[in-house]
Amino acid sequence: MSESLMRLHFLLLVLLCCVSLSTFATENAHGGGLVGCRPRQIQAFTQFKNEFDTRGCNHSDFSNGVWCDKSTGEITKLRLSACLSGTLKPNSSLFGMHHLRYLNLSGNNFISSSLPFEFGNLNKLKVLSLSFNGFVGQVPSSFSNLSMLSVLSLSNNELSGSFPPVRNLTKFTVLRLSRNHFSGTLNSKNSLFELHELIELNLAFNSFSSSLLFEFGNLKKLESLSLSSNGFFGPVPPTISNMTSLTALYLGQNSFTGRFPLVQNLTKLSQLYIFDNHFYGTIPSSLFTLPFLKVLYLDVNQFSGSIEHPNSSSSSRLERLKLGYNEFERKILEPISKFITLKVLELSFPKKSYLIDLSLLSSLNFLVYLDVSGNNISRASLRPDYAIPLNLEFFFLSYCGISEFPKILKALKKLEFINISSNKIKGKIPEWFWNFPRLSVMDISNNSFNGFEGSVELLGNSSLQEIEENIRNSTLDF
Numbered sequence: 124m125s126e127s128l129m130r131l132h133f134l135l136l137v138l139l140c141c142v143s144l145s146t147f148a149t150e151n152a153h154g155g156g157l158v159g160c161r162p163r164q165i166q167a168f169t170q171f172k173n174e175f176d177t178r179g180c181n182h183s184d185f186s187n188g189v190w191c192d193k194s195t196g197e198i199t200k201l202r203l204s205a206c207l208s209g210t211l212k213p214n215s216s217l218f219g220m221h222h223l224r225y226l227n228l229s230g231n232n233f234i235s236s237s238l239p240f241e242f243g244n245l246n247k248l249k250v251l252s253l254s255f256n257g258f259v260g261q262v263p264s265s266f267s268n269l270s271m272l273s274v275l276s277l278s279n280n281e282l283s284g285s286f287p288p289v290r291n292l293t294k295f296t297v298l299r300l301s302r303n304h305f306s307g308t309l310n311s312k313n314s315l316f317e318l319h320e321l322i323e324l325n326l327a328f329n330s331f332s333s334s335l336l337f338e339f340g341n342l343k344k345l346e347s348l349s350l351s352s353n354g355f356f357g358p359v360p361p362t363i364s365n366m367t368s369l370t371a372l373y374l375g376q377n378s379f380t381g382r383f384p385l386v387q388n389l390t391k392l393s394q395l396y397i398f399d400n401h402f403y404g405t406i407p408s409s410l411f412t413l414p415f416l417k418v419l420y421l422d423v424n425q426f427s428g429s430i431e432h433p434n435s436s437s438s439s440r441l442e443r444l445k446l447g448y449n450e451f452e453r454k455i456l457e458p459i460s461k462f463i464t465l466k467v468l469e470l471s472f473p474k475k476s477y478l479i480d481l482s483l484l485s486s487l488n489f490l491v492y493l494d495v496s497g498n499n500i501s502r503a504s505l506r507p508d509y510a511i512p513l514n515l516e517f518f519f520l521s522y523c524g525i526s527e528f529p530k531i532l533k534a535l536k537k538l539e540f541i542n543i544s545s546n547k548i549k550g551k552i553p554e555w556f557w558n559f560p561r562l563s564v565m566d567i568s569n570n571s572f573n574g575f576e577g578s579v580e581l582l583g584n585s586s587l588q589e590i591e592e593n594i595r596n597s598t599l600d601f
C-alpha cells in the first residue's frame with residue numbers, strides 16, 4: 124500500500140470511529156480531541172454516557188465532549204453540561220478516568236445522587252465543576268485527596284453539612300459553594316483559612332451561622348468574597364482592611380452589626396454590598412474617595428447622619444447607590460446630587476421622614492432608575508415646570524402622599540416602568556399618560572382616580588402590558 128493510501132485508510136477509520144462512537148466528538152482548537160484518544164478511553168467515555176439518559180443533550184453544543192492528551196492518549200478533559208439525567212453511581216466509569224485534569228458536569232440532572240467517595244480517585248483534577256445539579260448529602264472526606272485542585276464549583280445543589288474538607292488543598296484559587304444547605308460555624312481552625320491562594324470565595328445563600336473571624340484577613344489574595352444570605356453575625360473584623368486585593372465584597376442579608384466595616388484602604392474595591400444587616404453609625408467620608416467604587420448597597424440598616432461628597436468631581440465613579448430603610452438626615456440629598464455618574468439611586472422608606480425636593484436630583488443626567496417610595500415629596504417639585512432627571516426609565520413613587528397627578532412625569536420620554544401606587548391622587552388620569560412610547564408597566568393602584576381623559580381606545584394603542592389589573596383595583600369609576 125502506498126503511503127498516501129495508508130493515510131487515507133487511517134483517516135476513514137478515524138472518521139468512522141468518531142461518528143459511530145460519539146456524537147460529542149470534537150476537536151479542540153489546539154489539536155487533540157477524541158481523535159487522539161486511546162480506544163479504551165473512548166470506550167470509557169461511551170460507557171459513562173450510557174449510564175444516563177442523554178435525550179436532553181444539545182448535540183450542537185460543541186463545547187461538550189472529551190479531550191485526550193496527545194502523547195498518552197488518556198482523557199484529560201471532560202465536559203458534559205446540561206445533558207445527563209440519572210444517578211451518578213460510585214461504580215461509574217467516570218471514576219476510572221484517573222488522568223482527568225478538567226471535569227465539568229454542571230447543569231445536569233443527577234437525580235438525588237450523593238457525591239460518590241470515588242471522586243477522591245481523580246487526584247489529578249485541577250478544575251472540577253459540579254454546579255447546578257441535584258447533588259444531596261455531604262461532601263465526602265475523599266475530596267481532600269484532590270491536592271492539585273485549583274477550581275471547585277459545587278454551587279446550586281442540595282448539599283449539606285459543615286464547611287467541606289479542604290485540608291491540604293492549598294492550590295485553591297476559586298471555591299464556590301453558593302446556593303446549597305451548608306451550615307455550622309467557621310472557627311479559627313477551619314482549613315479555609317489555610318487557602319492562601321484563594322482569589323474567589325463564594326459561600327452565599329447557605330445557612331452558615333458564624334461570626335466573621337480575624338483569620339479572614341489571612342486571605343490576602345481574595346478579589347471576590349461573597350457571604351450573602353447566611354446567618355453571619357457580629358462585627359466585621361478590622362483585618363478586612365488587609366484584604367487589599369478585594370474588588371467585590373458581598374455581605375448582604377446577614378446579621379452583621381457594628382459600625383461601617385473598615386474598607387477605606389481597599390483601593391481596588393468596586394462593589395460593596397452590605398444591605399439588610401444591623402450596621403449603624405455614620406458613613407465614613409473616605410469611602411467615596413475609593414477610586415473604583417461603582418456599586419454601593421447600604422439599604423436596610425441603621426445608618427444615620429449624612430454622607431460627604433469628596434468635592435473633586437473626578438474622584439467618584441459611583442453608578443449604583445442604595446440607601447433606603449436607614450436613618451439618614453435630610454441633608455443627604457445635597458451630597459447625592461453631586462454623584463453625577465449615578466445610574467441607579469434608591470432612597471425608599473427612610474426611617475426618618477422629611478420633605479424632599481426632587482429637583483435637587485436634576486443634575487443626575489445618567490440616572491435611569493430612581494426609587495423614592497415612602498418619602499414625603501414636596502408638591503412643588505411635581506409640577507410640570509420643575510427639573511427632574513430626564514433620562515429616567517424606572518421610577519418608583521409609591522407611598523409618597525401625593526394628592527395631585529404628578530404632571531412632572533410628562534417630561535420623562537424614556538419611561539418604561541412607573542409606580543405611583545398607594546398615593547392619594549384624585550381626579551382623572553391625563554390623556555398624555557397613555558402615550559409614553561416605551562412604557563410597559565404602570566402601577567396606579569390604591570389611589571382615588573375617578574376616570575381618565577380621552578377615549579378608551581387609547582389604552583389599546585398604548586405599549587402597556589401590565590395595566591388592566593391595576594386599574595381594576597384602583598377605585599376607578601368609568
Ligand SMILES: *[C@@H]1O[C@H](CO)[C@@H](O)[C@H](O)[C@H]1NC(C)=O
Pocket residue numbers: 181182183184185
Ligand atoms: C445548543 O448549543 C448551541 C451552541 O452552543 C446553541 O447555539 C444553541 O442555542 C443550543 N440549543 C439549545 C436548545 O440550548
Ligand SMILES: *[C@@H]1O[C@H](CO)[C@@H](O)[C@H](O)[C@H]1NC(C)=O
Pocket residue numbers: 212214215
Ligand atoms: C453499578 O452498580 C449498580 C448498583 O448500584 C449495578 O446495578 C450496576 O450493574 C453496576 N454497574 C457496573 C458497570 O458495574
Ligand SMILES: *[C@@H]1O[C@H](CO)[C@@H](O)[C@H](O)[C@H]1NC(C)=O
Pocket residue numbers: 204227228229230250251252274276
Ligand atoms: C462549566 O460549564 C458551564 C456551562 O457551560 C460554564 O458556565 C462554566 O463556566 C464551566 N465551569 C468551569 C469551572 O469551567
Ligand SMILES: *[C@@H]1O[C@H](CO)[C@@H](O)[C@H](O)[C@H]1NC(C)=O
Pocket residue numbers: 240241242243244245246264265268
Ligand atoms: C487518593 O488517590 C489515590 C490515587 O488515585 C487513591 O489510591 C486513593 O484511594 C485516594 N484516596 C481517597 C481517600 O480517595
Ligand SMILES: *[C@@H]1O[C@H](CO)[C@@H](O)[C@H](O)[C@H]1NC(C)=O
Pocket residue numbers: 267268290291
Ligand atoms: C495532608 O498532607 C499531609 C502531608 O502531605 C498528609 O500526611 C495528610 O494525610 C494529608 N491530609 C489529608 C486530609 O489528606
Ligand SMILES: *[C@@H]1O[C@H](CO)[C@@H](O)[C@H](O)[C@H]1NC(C)=O
Pocket residue numbers: 340361362363364365
Ligand atoms: C495586616 O497584616 C499584617 C502583616 O501581614 C499584620 O501585621 C497586621 O496586624 C494586619 N492588620 C490587621 C488589621 O489585621
Ligand SMILES: *[C@@H]1O[C@H](CO)[C@@H](O)[C@H](O)[C@H]1NC(C)=O
Pocket residue numbers: 364365385388
Ligand atoms: C489604612 O492605611 C493607612 C496607611 O497605610 C494606615 O495608616 C491605616 O491604619 C490603614 N487603615 C486601616 C483601617 O487599616
Ligand SMILES: *[C@@H]1O[C@H](CO)[C@@H](O)[C@H](O)[C@H]1NC(C)=O
Pocket residue numbers: 408431432433434
Ligand atoms: C467639600 O467642600 C466643602 C466646602 O466647599 C467643605 O466644607 C467640605 O469639608 C469638603 N468635603 C470634603 C470631603 O473634602
Ligand SMILES: *[C@@H]1O[C@H](CO)[C@@H](O)[C@H](O)[C@H]1NC(C)=O
Pocket residue numbers: 476477478499524
Ligand atoms: C409631609 O410634608 C408636609 C409639608 O411639610 C407635612 O405637612 C406632612 O405632615 C408631611 N407628611 C409626612 C407623612 O411626613
Ligand SMILES: *[C@@H]1O[C@H](CO)[C@@H](O)[C@H](O)[C@H]1NC(C)=O
Pocket residue numbers: 496521542544564565566
Ligand atoms: C409598586 O410599589 C408597591 C409598594 O412599594 C409594591 O407593593 C408594588 O408591588 C409595586 N408595583 C409593581 C408593579 O411593582
Ligand SMILES: *[C@@H]1O[C@H](CO)[C@@H](O)[C@H](O)[C@H]1NC(C)=O
Pocket residue numbers: 522524544545546547569
Ligand atoms: C393604600 O395607600 C395608603 C396610603 O395612601 C396606605 O396607608 C394603605 O396601606 C394602602 N393600602 C393598600 C391595600 O395597599
Ligand SMILES: *[C@@H]1O[C@H](CO)[C@@H](O)[C@H](O)[C@H]1NC(C)=O
Pocket residue numbers: 568592593596
Ligand atoms: C387586584 O385585586 C385582586 C383581588 O381583589 C388581587 O388578587 C390582585 O393581586 C390585585 N392586583 C394588584 C396588582 O394589586
